[in-house]
Amino acid sequence: MTDAFDEAMTAVLEVVEPTDAERQELAETVDRLLERTEAVVADLAVDADVLLVGSTARDTWLRGERDIDVFVRFPPDLPRADLQRHGLAVGEAVLPDGRKEFAEHPYVTGEFDGFGVDLVPCFRVERATEIRSAVDRTPFHMRYVREKLDASLSNQVRLLKQFCAAIDVYGSDLRTEGFSGYLTELLILEFGSFRGVVEAAADWQPPVRLDPEDHGLRSFDHPLVVVDPTDPERNVAAVLSEENVARFQHHSRQVLADPFGFRFAPKEPEPLDTATLESHLERRGTTAIAVRFEAPAVVDDQLYPQLRKSLAGVERELERQGFEVVRANAFADESAVLLFELATGTVPAVERHEGPPVSVREHAADFFHTYENADVYGPFLDGGRYVVERQRSHSSAVEFLRSEALFDAALGSDIVPALEAGYEVLVDDGVTDLCPEFAVALARYFEPRP
Amino acid sequence: MTDAFDEAMTAVLEVVEPTDAERQELAETVDRLLERTEAVVADLAVDADVLLVGSTARDTWLRGERDIDVFVRFPPDLPRADLQRHGLAVGEAVLPDGRKEFAEHPYVTGEFDGFGVDLVPCFRVERATEIRSAVDRTPFHMRYVREKLDASLSNQVRLLKQFCAAIDVYGSDLRTEGFSGYLTELLILEFGSFRGVVEAAADWQPPVRLDPEDHGLRSFDHPLVVVDPTDPERNVAAVLSEENVARFQHHSRQVLADPFGFRFAPKEPEPLDTATLESHLERRGTTAIAVRFEAPAVVDDQLYPQLRKSLAGVERELERQGFEVVRANAFADESAVLLFELATGTVPAVERHEGPPVSVREHAADFFHTYENADVYGPFLDGGRYVVERQRSHSSAVEFLRSEALFDAALGSDIVPALEAGYEVLVDDGVTDLCPEFAVALARYFEPRP
Numbered sequence: 001m002t003d004a005f006d007e008a009m010t011a012v013l014e015v016v017e018p019t020d021a022e023r024q025e026l027a028e029t030v031d032r033l034l035e036r037t038e039a040v041v042a043d044l045a046v047d048a049d050v051l052l053v054g055s056t057a058r059d060t061w062l063r064g065e066r067d068i069d070v071f072v073r074f075p076p077d078l079p080r081a082d083l084q085r086h087g088l089a090v091g092e093a094v095l096p097d098g099r100k101e102f103a104e105h106p107y108v109t110g111e112f113d114g115f116g117v118d119l120v121p122c123f124r125v126e127r128a129t130e131i132r133s134a135v136d137r138t139p140f141h142m143r144y145v146r147e148k149l150d151a152s153l154s155n156q157v158r159l160l161k162q163f164c165a166a167i168d169v170y171g172s173d174l175r176t177e178g179f180s181g182y183l184t185e186l187l188i189l190e191f192g193s194f195r196g197v198v199e200a201a202a203d204w205q206p207p208v209r210l211d212p213e214d215h216g217l218r219s220f221d222h223p224l225v226v227v228d229p230t231d232p233e234r235n236v237a238a239v240l241s242e243e244n245v246a247r248f249q250h251h252s253r254q255v256l257a258d259p260f261g262f263r264f265a266p267k268e269p270e271p272l273d274t275a276t277l278e279s280h281l282e283r284r285g286t287t288a289i290a291v292r293f294e295a296p297a298v299v300d301d302q303l304y305p306q307l308r309k310s311l312a313g314v315e316r317e318l319e320r321q322g323f324e325v326v327r328a329n330a331f332a333d334e335s336a337v338l339l340f341e342l343a344t345g346t347v348p349a350v351e352r353h354e355g356p357p358v359s360v361r362e363h364a365a366d367f368f369h370t371y372e373n374a375d376v377y378g379p380f381l382d383g384g385r386y387v388v389e390r391q392r393s394h395s396s397a398v399e400f401l402r403s404e405a406l407f408d409a410a411l412g413s414d415i416v417p418a419l420e421a422g423y424e425v426l427v428d429d430g431v432t433d434l435c436p437e438f439a440v441a442l443a444r445y446f447e448p449r450p
Numbered sequence: 451m452t453d454a455f456d457e458a459m460t461a462v463l464e465v466v467e468p469t470d471a472e473r474q475e476l477a478e479t480v481d482r483l484l485e486r487t488e489a490v491v492a493d494l495a496v497d498a499d500v501l502l503v504g505s506t507a508r509d510t511w512l513r514g515e516r517d518i519d520v521f522v523r524f525p526p527d528l529p530r531a532d533l534q535r536h537g538l539a540v541g542e543a544v545l546p547d548g549r550k551e552f553a554e555h556p557y558v559t560g561e562f563d564g565f566g567v568d569l570v571p572c573f574r575v576e577r578a579t580e581i582r583s584a585v586d587r588t589p590f591h592m593r594y595v596r597e598k599l600d601a602s603l604s605n606q607v608r609l610l611k612q613f614c615a616a617i618d619v620y621g622s623d624l625r626t627e628g629f630s631g632y633l634t635e636l637l638i639l640e641f642g643s644f645r646g647v648v649e650a651a652a653d654w655q656p657p658v659r660l661d662p663e664d665h666g667l668r669s670f671d672h673p674l675v676v677v678d679p680t681d682p683e684r685n686v687a688a689v690l691s692e693e694n695v696a697r698f699q700h701h702s703r704q705v706l707a708d709p710f711g712f713r714f715a716p717k718e719p720e721p722l723d724t725a726t727l728e729s730h731l732e733r734r735g736t737t738a739i740a741v742r743f744e745a746p747a748v749v750d751d752q753l754y755p756q757l758r759k760s761l762a763g764v765e766r767e768l769e770r771q772g773f774e775v776v777r778a779n780a781f782a783d784e785s786a787v788l789l790f791e792l793a794t795g796t797v798p799a800v801e802r803h804e805g806p807p808v809s810v811r812e813h814a815a816d817f818f819h820t821y822e823n824a825d826v827y828g829p830f831l832d833g834g835r836y837v838v839e840r841q842r843s844h845s846s847a848v849e850f851l852r853s854e855a856l857f858d859a860a861l862g863s864d865i866v867p868a869l870e871a872g873y874e875v876l877v878d879d880g881v882t883d884l885c886p887e888f889a890v891a892l893a894r895y896f897e898p899r900p
Contacts, residue, residue, distance in 0.1 A: 205809045206834065223834070246808035246834045253815065284827075285799035285845055324774075326798055327839075344794040348776055349735035358696035359655045365703065368900075377734075380898035384656065384673070384696045389777075395735055448830035450818075 005195055008259035013155050016162045018063045026056060029113050030068060037070055040093040044086055048074050053142045055181055060157040066115045073124035087121025094119055104133045128230035140230040141182045148189050159194035160184045166264045167251045169244045175304040177241040186212060186226050186236060198252035206245055250450045271439030272446060274432045280446040286326050287345035288431045291401055293423035295336040296414040303332055306412025311338050313410030322347040323397045331441040342397055349395045355386030401425050455645055458709035463605050466612045468513045476506060479563050480518060487520055490543040494536055498524050503592045505631055510607040516565045523574035537571025544569055554583045578680035590680040591632045598639055609644035610634045616714045617701045619694045625754040627691040636676050636686060648702035656695055700900045721889030722896060724882045730896040736776050737795035738881045741851055743873035745786040746864040753782055756862025761788050763860030772797040773847045781891040792847055799845045805836030851875045
């Protein structure tokens with residue numbers, strides 16, 4: 001007996017499960033790829049083996065995905081430089097048209113018979129707790145999931161991955177701050193089905209802690225903790241943001257309430273056109289200010305945390321200067337943008353500065369004498385305290401953001417030189433200059449949904 | 451051996467101590483006044499006696515003061531209406547050109563041989579704790595001070611009264627919220643001299659509690675508590691505001707630090723002219739808004755508390771509407787004014803409204819469904835919460851103050867009809883319309899000192 005939810009998911013699977021033809025093509029390609037890689041590895045002066053990893057190896061890939069991840073494992077005592085040298089040599093031999101990418105180690109990514117392939121070197125350590133590089137864990141995750149995940153659960157993982165993609169929380173990179181493939185697999189193992197996961201999530205009261213192997217050794221300050229079955233000291237959900245946990249909960253309730261109506265197809269918002277942006281600004285009555293500069297040439301995993309840090313730093317500084325920030329966000333593409341919406345673009349020329357209670361004689365006397373003949377309003381009394389009204393350094397937010405004082409804010413280390421190289425400050429209708437580059441990001445900002 | 455402080459106070463006394471001629475004139479006038487009053491009282495159908503009270507009776511009056519307070523005491527079991535009738539009859543007979551004033555009872559005030567006289571009826575109760583009307587205490591205070599205050603202390607009281615007058619804290623009326631004459635006398639009794647009082651006050655850490663007769667029966671939530679020697683349940687300093695205690699402490703330190711430089715002569719600030727007011731507004735960069743209306747015809751002891759309540763009420767309402775109040779004050783003369791300085795006269799058309807954390811399933815779902823199809827921005831997620839941005843009811847402070855919404859503020863009961871009869875809202879340079887009526891009050895506001 002199936003109910004509406006199951007029926008709806010069957011319909012989703014009809015779209016996301018790979019076809020037989022796809023499976024066959026993948027299987028044959030993987031065979032050829034592994035064969036070629038093993039041949040290259042056999043010629044190395046060092047002992048190494050080849051391992052297929054990733055969702056293609058676990059049968060949890062989605063229809064249309066054409067990505068194959070192959071790891072080449074080297075002895076754990078190999079010097080790091082040798083691993084990198086051999087790893088690149090293998091990669092270049094297997095994927096002659098590939099290009100170098102940089103994670104913790106360089107690796108080669110390229111095309112092989114129409115599939116995208118990552119060829120990644122790692123250390124073949126004994127235990128996941130002994131890793132020398134972050135990717136060394138992957139084979140352990142691979143083995144754990146292959147052992148635990150019954151073939152009947154593959155499609156449940158597919159539903160969960162598709163769901164995460166649809167709600168924009170799929171990916172454990174530091175831009176997305178979402179769910180890794182491994183995390184979705186562990187959740188399916190924990191709750192038995194996609195439905196089990198969303199039913200549980202709908203009622204989560206973060207912080208939530210799951211420990212499949214019941215071996216966790218420490219606590220974490222994260223909204224969702226899933227202790228890694230291969231490493232008792234690691235939270236698989238460490239990068240997942242509080243907001244994305246809330247988003248996951250929200251949409252879990254939505255899909256349970258209306259499984260047929262839920263949209264499993266990811267959909268970007270319509271780009272915001274200039275006229276619509278202007279009408280939003282008009283309707284909101286805020287002062288919109290954008291700081292735009294050339295995005296520093298660093299990978300997204302470095303860029304986005306730094307942008308968020310800089311956004312928070314400038315926001316704190318604006319608030320400290322008396323400007324109330326209604327909302328703010330950071331975007332990046334060719335250029336990077338810190339966007340602030342302020343309650344008002346100007347504040348009074350004076351700001352209230354409270355002194356100590358008059359009764360605290362020594363401090364009070366110091367305060368009074370400091371300001372007694374200064375160019376301020378006061379000192380006067382308000383209740384039991386001395387108060388002065390001092391001249392502010394900046395009464396215009398734009399002027400503040402254009403000044404050197406901007407650099408008093410806590411900024412990301414690569415953001416500082418990027419700003420030093422030059423930036424522009426766009427105000428109100430000037431913010432429309434962000435279209436079309438950021439028209440989609442602006443649509444997300446001005447037409448926000450959970 | 452005298453030091454600088456004593457020398458300076460001697461010089462002050464040369465100005466504030468009554469001259470021999472004054473004393474003689476007063477003594478003769480008092481004799482004639484009491485004689486006439488007693489003659490009138492003797493003809494009454496009810497038993498009553500006559501009592502000289504006030505600073506003239508205690509020899510603590512200041513040079514130039516020409517006020518005499520005479521009480522007529524009636525039996526404590528006399529019906530209230532009879533006391534009022536007889537009291538007024540005596541007053542009208544003694545002071546035929548006098549006029550009725552209203553405190554708790556009506557009484558007669560008028561001129562007698564060049565002196566101002568208050569002729570006040572009261573009940574002759576057994577103990578101060580048994581009073582039927584507030585003025586019934588006065589004879590007990592009178593007796594206590596006459597018994598305790600040695601003639602050598604009269605001048606110390608005079609210094610303290612003059613000091614309080616100079617710093618604008620003399621008077622226990624609800625406009626001043628300062629020190630009563632009786633309170634200054636008790637402080638001199640407690641600390642032995644004017645210098646003793648200011649030395650103690652300079653180090654006060656409010657709340658401060660004094661209990662001369664060590665018989666206090668209850669606690670008070672006041673910054674200064676002086677338990678009434680004639681009533682263990684009463685704080686003589688009950689109306690004294692926290693700010694005036696701080697003011698007293700501040701100036702106590704000032705007079706100790708520079709006794710010769712301290713100005714004992716009360717001095718009103720120069721009235722603010724229109725040009726100076728404009729330059730203050732320009733320099734401060736605030737949005738100044740005044741609500742002006744006809745002052746309700748009530749006594750100051752009712753008017754000022756109601757004005758303060760209304761000021762605080764409207765200020766709270768402005769803040770609730772998103773307008774940051776930099777400073778505010780209320781003035782009254784023929785008209786009454788609530789003056790607000792705002793950080794900005796307009797706020798965005800939208801305001802942030804935070805919902806519950808998404809994890810609180812039932813409340814979160816209610817919030818989401820309430821706003822899901824409403825004319826708001828969102829619901830969207832911020833951290834773990836739902837947020838919407840709603841349309842504000844007022845984005846202009848002036849428009850808000852001109853609207854019916856003003857009456858949502860907590861207002862004094864006599865202020866409501868006064869505003870209902872009509873009010874005007876002055877903005878920025880329009881505030882100069884308050885000159886000249888409030889030119890002195892505006893000087894205090896825009897050139898504030900402790």
